[in-house]
Amino acid sequence: MIQETSEQIQKRFLELNAEIELQEIERRIRDLVERFKVPEAEAERSVVSYFLREHNLKREDYYGAPDGAAPIQISGINQAEQWVNLRAKVTQLWDSTSPAISQVGLIGDETGTIKFVKWTKSNLPALVEGKSYSFENMTTDEWQGRFSVKMNRTTRISELDEEIVTPDMEAQLIEIDNINESGKWINLRAKVTQLWDNEHESIDQVGIIGDETGTIKFVKWARSELPPLAEGKSYSFENLVTDEFEERFSVKFNKSSSITELDEEIVTPDMEAQLIEIDNINESGKWVNLRAKVTQLWDSEHESIDQVGVVGDETGTIKFVKWAKSELPPLEEGKSYSFENLVTDEYEGRFSVKFNRSSSIEGLDEDIEVGYATAEFAGAMVHIQDGSGLIRRCPICNRALMKGTCMEHGNVEGTHDLRIKAVMDNGHEVQEALFNREITENVSGIALDEAKEMAVDALDHSVVLDEMKKRLLGRYYTMTGSVLDRYLLVESVQLLEAIPASAIDAILQEVT
Amino acid sequence: MASFAREVAYRIFAQELRDTAVALERDLEDVYAPQYVLSPTGAKINRVFVVGTLTEKEDIGTDAEYWRARISDPTGTFFVYAGQYQPDATRGLADASVPEFLAVVGKIGVYTTEDERVMTSIRPETISVVDAETRNRWILETARQTLDRIKELENGSSPHLEMITEHYSLDLEQYRQMVASALESLQ
Known part of the structure; x- marks a missing residue:
């Protein structure tokens, strides 16, 4: 088979006036197939590419001309800096955050929606929410893997007579317990059980609403311009959108949402706080009591936060947030307390507890011994963050x-x-x-002195990080250490090497 | 509140990635919501970690470096593009030669062709040259995780069963074969 393929390649290259030794073709294909486990067709392609380059020939010469097509629907936008034309409806207009931007929002067609930005300099006519347009000569842009289109001076906009249909979104009245899908438009009848301080100016209100079947987090954007919700009041909500993060659902208000206060009171399930151990906190939105020591106080980054830090008990540690408006006495680092009526929260898969107005704090005479959880992790190193490599510390x-x-x-x-x-x-x-330094030196094989020399030679600290990325990324390691908030403080680490043949056989037996 | 939890990097063979044709709808309210695709064995993927052999690389950039690479595992091949906005990946590709083993971490890009077929690509974040041991471990791990997904579909415990039945033929035998052939290549 490989021999036949090789002969064909040799023949085709001869037609292009390039003479190649058959054994050379065969050797290269065999190496790819046998050592590098590449499928035969791919090996053939790879070897052809190699010889095309060697003989300065074009792919088209060998295979014939390629064909290309430009995407014209929103879901087809997958690259930045492309010029595109779209026929789309303006589904949402947001508040512009900069004088350089005249309008910003979402446009949609049958295949999806995309953010658009219309520059003030473009002097284009104002777009109206709900109207459909033909847009010509926009450029695509990408930020963190998400695409947008930009309307500039060369863009042409004309209103369409027809209406572009965007993906369906008719809302239905459902119960909170039945929310199990994200991106659904729904109506709810629910009571606002908690209002939290929002942490971002784009959010108007955030908290928990509940009905007879359960409770759910809600987010009300500032730009949705809806009336304020009051804690304890019951409402009928229409046109909310469900969202999901790490299998926890929330509902989001938007411009098309509506809020009507109800005369009746919606009864929400009981939520009496229970004394639990920190290690057992595994759900957000729960009311809990803790007996714990304040192990760290951090600098508050926001005036709405009075104190933030870490508390710990015998079973582990957890981050806490104490809002300024909850008006509670200050906590001292190193002191142990009994805390009542805290609410658990979750962010990026890690839990925290939040104090609120109904929380209470009582100092304890005893000193709680804090247990740091140790953990083990085995996996591939997929990223090395900034601030790694050769760094400098304050003396x-x-x-x-x-x-x-x-x-x-x-x-x-x-x-x-x-x-x-x-x-x-x-x-x-x-x-x-x-x-830390010792672990870094072990795992990268670069000692501190060597790293300093590298930086001096290159007149650049970042060469050390680049070299570490080259040596470590994509490899498998197993490590143990203690857990602090989101980090594993690594105490030992080992490169995982050859896999045993028995592991391969075991899975093979399961497959067949 | 915007969430920036890092997405897990799924292990998936090239053949299954090629067959992936379902892009999940993004949250309309949040333009920065991650794009997910649903693979034929039920993985809901935003990011992948793949290890394979570099079989072609070419700098197709006009002004700045812009690399196009073909990477192959025992089951098939995928394309990777890296330019100035992916400095780590670009550096990794520039350093690599054909054939060498590469580890790629990247986000799944989705586009729809004119005949409405959903196609995927990998937008690499990091690319590094690795050894045969790492490649072998990746094949073993990917075989394990793919087989676990197949079993979840077969016993009905996959959270995405409904969508999978709707969009893919539930012929899981071809993916069992794929897992078997990938493992056999290690023997």
């Missing part, structure tokens, strides 16, 4: 310097250190892992 407080500056002590002469902030992934879970 006073040991913080990592940012652009040569300590956040606390300003411009200081930093001392060099090595660390890696890695993201490990086993196909089911992601784990961030922090390697």
